[in-house]
Structures are given as structure tokens and as C-alpha cells.
Amino acid sequence: MVVTTAVNKEAAKRSGTSCLRQKKSVGLSCVEKKIEAAMDQARSTISKIFNGEPHSYTRFNLTQNMEGDNSQVEMKLSSDIDEEVGGNGVGDHLNHNSTRKPYVAQKLGRTPKNLCFMAATTLLIFIIGYLIGYLVHRKKDAAPTCALSVERFEGAVAHETGAAPLMDWDDVKNLLAQKLDAASFEPVFREFSSDSHRAGSPGDEVLGNKVIKKLIEYGMKTWTDEHFVKVQDPPASDSNKVVFNGTTESPKGFLSYSANGKVKGAVLYAYYGQENDFMSLRGKNINMTGRVMLVRAGRISFAEKVANAAKMGAVAVLIYPDTSDYPTGGTPTELFGHVHMGSGDPYTPGFPSFNHTQFPPVQSSGLPTILAQTITSSMASNIWSKLGGQNVPEGWQGLEGPNLGDQSNVITVEVNNVLNEKKIINVFGVIRGFVDADRYVVIGAQRDAWGVGFATSTVGTSVLVELARSISDMVKNDGFKPRRSIVFASWSAGEYGSVGATEWLEGYLSSLGLKAFSYINLDGAVTGQNGFKAAASPLMYSLIESTLKEVNSLNPIKTLFSEFARGNWESNVLEPLKLDNAAYPFIAFSGIPSVSFGFTSDKSEYQYFGTLLDTREKLNMVTGNQVPQLAKIVTQFAGHMVLRLVHDHLLRLDVMKYDKIIRTNVAQINGKVNTVKRMHPQLLPEALTVKWMISASGSYSRASRKLVADIQNSDLEDIEMCRIINDRIMAVERNFLTPYVSPREDPFRHILLDAGSQSLKALANHLDLLKEVHxxxxxxxxxxxxxxxxxxxQGCANSLAGDIWSLDNEI
Incomplete structure (x- = not known):
């Protein structure tokens, strides 16, 4: 027998639907319990009426009908089951043509007494149904328990529905400014200062543990990477020697990765050891084969000086700090550094130095084949005083002697460096993004130093830790939710050529190339107070400009914007990214847009880098005791860049900046090709044309403009579309790494920022050689x-265009 009670739509939503939700966590709902009690009463009454045993409850449904207008409460008793299964099978009771009599009629017959009894029974059932409906309706209005429990349930499952709530950018930058204070840097400087923390030493490990403890304190997920790298150190029992005119000198400074041995040759002064300096010597018809080059430190890296000298046929290079570049007040200055023309462990080129990698013995092509050693300025003066030969070229005169040296000025150089394997540890912490957690910006600082290394490592590590604290606090307490992740990295073995950072890049190259969209380098962030310099990927130029303006408005210090305010900011602030900059391998090896920046002195070079004199006192001297104040501003500068990159829906990387660079290089190559074909038609065939390179340049130009248009027309609330556009932007730098050169043979493969054989700069230089029939x-x-x-x-242009049906096929 079926009893159906209609309940209005509102009752269904507030009683039926809500209570079904609550049933998932608390069991039977209050409405079901009352209905079940009423049903038990009905079963008992019916059983008594028919003078039989109570029948069991078989099915109870509380459902909305298809129209959504009401809900039904349906009861089926065991009598229904008897009827359904007692014939030809399930469903026979739905056949209206059946000749079988109803169960009650068969039992009672159709006498007047029985008919009256059935009418009374029907009335009783009607009353019971009415009571059930009344209880349901009354429960909806009168019983608050179920409704209250539903409210608590719904409140407990609140969750993100898509993109992270976007905090206004002005609020973000003001929050960061509130978190930073110059006075807070002093205790951090003290905590991360150390007199001895050379890479792989106990002091280096102690500092690494301090960094990771801080990151854990800030609530970050942390981890470490261990690498076993080979580095050269000075001999422990012996020494390196320089013998000239009967006097033997044993300098304490050294150059890691120099060739070992003992050579003898005539001294030749080569100024700073730049390519054009050697060209000047060649112009004087000076034979440089077998010579020992004496060069000044500065302008280019030690490795480049040695590589240039090797090309000229030299057998050794002596590098000294000229007093005009290193005004140390008479204190002997020992120089330390490396001469690997690359970065990372040179004995695992192109692959990581994890302890589980078992490769056959191999070494980098960037290792020098000649000896290299540093000497003090006083040692150099003793050599200068006895040199003969031709006069130095015009413009070279300084405090040195007037002569370049001749074949009679023989000097002996002996290098006995020792190759050691050391365990180094990189330390990491991450603030996970709320939308694209698998896309991240990396911000890092070198932790090791030759000596105290206050400007070299202490300031950068302190800035890293303070920035981690500030942004973590913004996320934890102020409701800031970065869309993308932020990785904080403390590197080891930076003094040996960004070894820790490069080994990490080599270990995770395939992953980082797809997920890391920027690197921000904090090394050397404060080395003066009279200027501000930045070296970066062109993709980041616009971001640098906007960040300078914002930070300057919050910190109106004259030194920050003094040069920028007077003219073209790019010519006054930007400088080339050098080989010895820790950001260089991120661009040239991994294709990750990177930036390095900081306050500088008038000469843009800090004279205590690579010395044991890099102390807090020396840095105070060149900054006017403004180290905490300047550290706060560079932290703010770095923080603004980081937060901008993880805050906005679309990455603030300007793909149009490379357009001008490509066109300039292509125009230069085109002019030189035409010149060579005109002067030496036998060298380059008439069929050789720059047409296809010009076409490729045009393809990039059109693809970059198309992407800018797509950005302007994009729906920022469309998460998937934003991700697609960001992936196209991220691929630009990576696609400028030529795929036709092995990372093992030439790890730096960027065709626009590198000077390797595959670069556009190398093509222009090769055309100069062809022009001279060199x-x-x-x-x-x-x-x-x-x-x-x-x-x-062309490949970069194709990638930038996006889908294959959007490619420019003109080439």
C-alpha cells in the first residue's frame, strides 16, 4: 500500500536537500527519524487491523519529482512485496489487466460489514498520512537543530573556487614597505657574518644551517641539494712561486683551475688583458708567443684575461691589482679567484656533480692550458722597475713604468695548486603559489667567500633572509596570495665560478626550463652609494624601469635615481651581464630571464672583491656608513620585482625588447656580408644571402606584436588562457639557446647574449676575419x-607565435 504526501518546493530545499547533506556527516537526519517513528506506528496499527504479524519496512524514498515542484514520501510495505513476487514475476502488479483480486478483497470479501471496516481503515490511514505531513512541515518551521547543523557544515567546507583573490598592487607594495626596516638588518648582518666560510668548509655548513633554520621559522617548505665538486686550492705544504731578476716571491693569493707546472718566458705588459689590448700589441709587431703576460685586474674576468692571452700564444699570465683601481692605502692586497672560462664544476661539464653520477673522466673546454697566478701590486712594481722594450701605447700610462718589456726580461712562474673534491650544500625554501604553484621565480645569493666576504656574501644572504621573512609574513598574516611560487636559494661555491648554482641548473635543467620563469641575483647588492647599476635579460628591462620608479617614490634617496633622472635610464643604469656574474648561467645556460643589480661606487667596481679585505669596515668606508639603509632599499627593489612577477595574471616580461636587438644584429651582419662579397667574391658565393635571416627577424617581430595584441585582448579571469600566454612568454629566452650545440661542448649557447661561435656576435666577428682574409x-x-x-x-619566432596553425611560414 502506498501513501504519498506532497510538500512544497521550499520545504524540499530546506528540509529534504539540506538534511540529506547533513546525513553525510551525522547519520540519519532529524526528519527521517520522525518519519520512521510515524511509520512504525502505522505498521503496528495496520498489523493489528488485519490481525497479523507486523510487516517489515522495505523501502523509503525522499526525492524530488522530475518537475522539481514537490517532494514525495513513499512507503512500501511487505504486502506490496507479496503482491509483486507472487505472480508471473517482478512488475506484474503494474499490469491493470490482471485478473487477480487485491489481497484485502480476497481476505475480507465484499460484505457491507467488511466495506465499512475498509472505509474506517482508509480514514485511519489518511489521518496517519496527514500526521506524517504535519510532522515534516512542523519540523521545517519549528525545529532549528537541523538547519543550524547545515550552516556549520557549509561554513566548514569553504574553499578556493579558482584564481587567488587579487590584492590591489598598491596594497601589496605598501605592505612590503611596512615589513622592511633598516634597523632590522643589523642583527641579521651579525648572525650571518663569519671570518671563515670558504665553500665546503665547516663555516660554510654552519651558515647554511642558519639559513635553513630561518626559512623553517618563516613556515616554508625547505630542502637541500648536496653536490660533490672538484675545486682547486693553493698548495698546503708548498707554495706557488714567481722568480724575477734573482728574487723569489711566494704570493698567498691564487687562481683556481690554473694549469699546473713551471714555465719561463719574457715578461710583456698587456694592460687589462682585453682583446683590443692584445690587438694594440700586435699592431706594434710584438711577438707574443712564449711570453709571460703581466696584466691589471679589472674590467673583465680573470678567466677572460687568461683565455685572451692563450690565444696569443702566451705561456703564463700574472694578474695584479693596480693601485689606481685598488686604493688600499699601502696594504698588500692578495687576489683570489678562478680562471675557468665557464661556470660550475669544470670536471662535470653539462651534467650535475651528484654523487650517483658515474661518467668517464672529462673536463670543460673552458679550462685554461696555461699557468695563471696573482701577485701583489708591490711585486708588480718590482717587475716594472726593470722592464725595457717599447713604450706603452698611448692611454695605457698609469702608475706603471713606461716600457712593455723585452726578450731580456725573463721571469719564471711555478703553480702547484691542488685539486680537491668537496661536498657543497645548496639550501632552498619555497612559498607556494595559489594558482600556478608549478611556476616559480627563483631569488638567490652566494653564501661562501674567500675570507670575511661581507659585501660578497653577508649582505646578499641577509637581504635574502629578510625578504623571505617579509613575504612570508605578508602571506601568513596579511592575506597576500601569490599566484605563482617563490623559491629562495642560498648557494655554495660561488667563488669558484657559481658552482653551486650551475650544478643545480644542470641537475634540473629539463624541469627548470619549463617552470622557472625568472632568476633574481642578490650578490654584490651593496658595493657603494654613488650609483645604481643593473644587468639583465632584455625581457626584464621594462620591469626594472617600473620598479626603479616605484621604489624611488617610496625611498626618495638621491643616489638611487640621480643618473636615471638626468637622461636615458637604459644608458645610465643598464650594463652588460658579465661572464662572472652569478645570473649569467641562468640566461646563457638555462634560458631563464635573469637580473643582477645593486648600489655601486663611482667606478662601478668594488675593489675588495676577491680579497681578504672585504669587511664591514671597508664597506662602511665606501658607502658612508649607510649599509643598512642601502640594504633595505635593494631588498625593496628585489621584493617589488618578485612580487610583481607572482602577483599579476600575466608575467611582466617584455618580448618586444628582443625585437630591436635582433634587427640591429641582423642589419650589422647584412652590411658585413655585402662588404665581404664585394671585396672578396671568391670567399662567399653570390647565392649566399641574408634574406632568410631578415625574414626570420621579421617573423619574430610579427610574433611578438601578435602576442602583445593577445595580451591586450585577453580575459584575465580565464586562468587557462593566462597560463597559455605565460608559457609562450617563458619560452622566448629558452628558445634563444641554439639547439645545434651540445651543452657539454659549449654550455653558454645564447645566440644574442653570448659570444660563442653560434652567436650573432660571433658571426659578425667572423665576417671581420673574412674581410681581412685572416x-x-x-x-x-x-x-x-x-x-x-x-x-x-626562426624557431624562437615559431614558439612565440603559439599554435602550429598560427606560424609564420614565409621563410
Whole structure:
């Protein structure tokens, strides 16, 4: 027998639907319990009426009908089951043509007495149904328990529905400004200062543990990477020696990765050891083969000086700090550094130095084949005083002697460096993003130093830790939710050539190339107070400019914007990214847009880098005791860049900046090709044309403009579309790494920022050699490199365009 009670739509939503939700966590709802009690009463009454045993409850449904207008309460008793299964099978009771009599009629017959009894029974059932409906309706209005429990349930499952709530940018930058204070840097400087923390030493490990303890304190997920790297150190029992005119000197400074041995040759002064300096010597018809080059420190890296000298046929290089560049007040200055023309462990080129990697013995092509050693300025003066030969070229005169040296000025150089394997530890912490957690910006600082290394490592590590504290606090207590993740990294073995950072890049190259969209370097962030310099990927130029303006408005210090305010900010603030900059391998090896910046002195070089004199006192001297104040501003500068990159829906990387650079390089190559074809038509065939490279340049230009248009027309609330556009932006730098050169043979493969054989700069230089019919010129090799460079530019344009049906096929 079926009893159906209609309940209005509102009752269904507030009683039926809500109570069903609550049933998941608390069991049977209050409404069901009362209905079940009423049903028990009905079963008992019916059983008594029919003078039989109570029948069991078989099915109870509380459902909305298809129209959504009401709810039904349906009861089926065991009598229904008897009827359903007692014939030809399930469902026979639905057949209205059945000849079987109803169960009650068969039992009672159709006498007047029985009919009256049935009418009374029907009335009783009607009353019971009415009572059930009344109880349901009354429960809806009168009983608050169920409704209250539903409210608590719904409140407990609140969750993100998509993009992270976007905090207004002005609120974000003001929050960061509130978190930073110059006075807070003093205790951090003290905590991370150390007299001895050379890479792999106990002091280095102690500092690493301090960093990771801080990151854990700030609530970050932390981890470490261990690498076993080979580095060269000075001999422990012996010493390196320089013998000149009967006097033997044993300098304490050294150059890691120098060739070992003992050589003898005539001294030749080569100024700073730059390519044009050696060209000046060649112009004087000076034979440089077998010579020992004496060069000043500065302008270019030690590794570049040695590599340039090796090309000229030199057998050794002596590098000294000229007093005009290193005004140390008469204190002997020992120089420390490395001469690997690359970065990372040179004995695992292109792959990581994890302890589980078992490769055959191999070494980097960037290791020098000649000896290299540093000497003090006083040692250099003793040599200068006895040199003969030609006068130095015009413009070279300084405090040195007037002569370059001749074949009679013989000097002996002996290098006995020791190759050691050391365990180094990189330390990491992460603030996870709320939308694209698998996309991240990396911000890092070197932790090791030759000596105290206050400007080299202490300031950068302190800025890293303070920035981690500030942003963590913004996320934890102020409701800031970065869309993308932020990785904080403390590197070891930076003094040996960004070894820790490069090994990490090599270990996770395939992953980082797809997920890390920027690197921000904090090394050397404060080395003066009279200027501000930045070296970066062109993709980050616009971000640097906007950040300068914002930070300057919050910190109106004259030194920050003094040069920028007077003219073209790019010419006054930007400088090339050098080989020895820790940000360089991120761009040239991994294709990750990177930036390095900081306050500088008038000469833009800190004279205590690579010395044991890099102390707090020396840095105070060159900054006017403003180290905490300047550290606060560079922390704010770095923080603004980081937060901008993880706050906005779309990455603030300007793909149009490379357009001008490509066109400038292509125009230069085009002019030189035409010149060589005109002067030496036998070298380059008439069929060789720059047309296809020009076309590739045009493809990039059109693809970059199309992407800018897509950005302007994009729906910022469309998470998937934003991710697609950001992936196209991220691929630009990576696609400028030529795929035609092995990372093992040439790890730096960027065709626009590197000077390797595959770069556009190398093509222009090769054309100069062809123009001079130089012995090193190779027309066939040029054509091969020219074709590969063309297709690298076109490949980047194709990637930037997006889908394959959007490609520019004109080439």
C-alpha cells in the first residue's frame, strides 16, 4: 500500500536537500527519524487491523519529482512485496489487466460489514498520512537543530573556487614597505657574518644551517641539494712561486683551475688583458708567443684575461691589482679567484656533480692550458722597475713604468695548486603559489667567500633572509596570495665560478626550463652609494624601469635615481651581464630571464672583491656608513620585482625588447656580408644571402606584436588562457639557446647574449676575419653557423607565435 504526501518546493530545499547533506556527516537526519517513528506506528496499527504479524519496512524514498515542484514520501510495505513476487514475476502488479483480486478483497470479501471496516481503515490511514505531513512541515518551521547543523557544515567546507583573490598592487607594495626596516638588518648582518666560510668548509655548513633554520621559522617548505665538486686550492705544504731578476716571491693569493707546472718566458705588459689590448700589441709587431703576460685586474674576468692571452700564444699570465683601481692605502692586497672560462664544476661539464653520477673522466673546454697566478701590486712594481722594450701605447700610462718589456726580461712562474673534491650544500625554501604553484621565480645569493666576504656574501644572504621573512609574513598574516611560487636559494661555491648554482641548473635543467620563469641575483647588492647599476635579460628591462620608479617614490634617496633622472635610464643604469656574474648561467645556460643589480661606487667596481679585505669596515668606508639603509632599499627593489612577477595574471616580461636587438644584429651582419662579397667574391658565393635571416627577424617581430595584441585582448579571469600566454612568454629566452650545440661542448649557447661561435656576435666577428682574409677565417664554417643562427631565430619566432596553425611560414 502506498501513501504519498506532497510538500512544497521550499520545504524540499530546506528540509529534504539540506538534511540529506547533513546525513553525510551525522547519520540519519532529524526528519527521517520522525518519519520512521510515524511509520512504525502505522505498521503496528495496520498489523493489528488485519490481525497479523507486523510487516517489515522495505523501502523509503525522499526525492524530488522530475518537475522539481514537490517532494514525495513513499512507503512500501511487505504486502506490496507479496503482491509483486507472487505472480508471473517482478512488475506484474503494474499490469491493470490482471485478473487477480487485491489481497484485502480476497481476505475480507465484499460484505457491507467488511466495506465499512475498509472505509474506517482508509480514514485511519489518511489521518496517519496527514500526521506524517504535519510532522515534516512542523519540523521545517519549528525545529532549528537541523538547519543550524547545515550552516556549520557549509561554513566548514569553504574553499578556493579558482584564481587567488587579487590584492590591489598598491596594497601589496605598501605592505612590503611596512615589513622592511633598516634597523632590522643589523642583527641579521651579525648572525650571518663569519671570518671563515670558504665553500665546503665547516663555516660554510654552519651558515647554511642558519639559513635553513630561518626559512623553517618563516613556515616554508625547505630542502637541500648536496653536490660533490672538484675545486682547486693553493698548495698546503708548498707554495706557488714567481722568480724575477734573482728574487723569489711566494704570493698567498691564487687562481683556481690554473694549469699546473713551471714555465719561463719574457715578461710583456698587456694592460687589462682585453682583446683590443692584445690587438694594440700586435699592431706594434710584438711577438707574443712564449711570453709571460703581466696584466691589471679589472674590467673583465680573470678567466677572460687568461683565455685572451692563450690565444696569443702566451705561456703564463700574472694578474695584479693596480693601485689606481685598488686604493688600499699601502696594504698588500692578495687576489683570489678562478680562471675557468665557464661556470660550475669544470670536471662535470653539462651534467650535475651528484654523487650517483658515474661518467668517464672529462673536463670543460673552458679550462685554461696555461699557468695563471696573482701577485701583489708591490711585486708588480718590482717587475716594472726593470722592464725595457717599447713604450706603452698611448692611454695605457698609469702608475706603471713606461716600457712593455723585452726578450731580456725573463721571469719564471711555478703553480702547484691542488685539486680537491668537496661536498657543497645548496639550501632552498619555497612559498607556494595559489594558482600556478608549478611556476616559480627563483631569488638567490652566494653564501661562501674567500675570507670575511661581507659585501660578497653577508649582505646578499641577509637581504635574502629578510625578504623571505617579509613575504612570508605578508602571506601568513596579511592575506597576500601569490599566484605563482617563490623559491629562495642560498648557494655554495660561488667563488669558484657559481658552482653551486650551475650544478643545480644542470641537475634540473629539463624541469627548470619549463617552470622557472625568472632568476633574481642578490650578490654584490651593496658595493657603494654613488650609483645604481643593473644587468639583465632584455625581457626584464621594462620591469626594472617600473620598479626603479616605484621604489624611488617610496625611498626618495638621491643616489638611487640621480643618473636615471638626468637622461636615458637604459644608458645610465643598464650594463652588460658579465661572464662572472652569478645570473649569467641562468640566461646563457638555462634560458631563464635573469637580473643582477645593486648600489655601486663611482667606478662601478668594488675593489675588495676577491680579497681578504672585504669587511664591514671597508664597506662602511665606501658607502658612508649607510649599509643598512642601502640594504633595505635593494631588498625593496628585489621584493617589488618578485612580487610583481607572482602577483599579476600575466608575467611582466617584455618580448618586444628582443625585437630591436635582433634587427640591429641582423642589419650589422647584412652590411658585413655585402662588404665581404664585394671585396672578396671568391670567399662567399653570390647565392649566399641574408634574406632568410631578415625574414626570420621579421617573423619574430610579427610574433611578438601578435602576442602583445593577445595580451591586450585577453580575459584575465580565464586562468587557462593566462597560463597559455605565460608559457609562450617563458619560452622566448629558452628558445634563444641554439639547439645545434651540445651543452657539454659549449654550455653558454645564447645566440644574442653570448659570444660563442653560434652567436650573432660571433658571426659578425667572423665576417671581420673574412674581410681581412685572416688565417683563422673559414668561409664554409661561417655559412654553416650562419644557417644555424637563422633557424634558431626562426624557431624562437615559431614558439612565440603559439599554435602550429598560427606560424609564420614565409621563410
Amino acid at each position: 688565417p683563422n677565417a673559414d668561409a664554409d664554417l661561417f655559412r654553416y653557423q650562419f644557417a644555424l643562427a637563422t633557424w634558431t631565430v
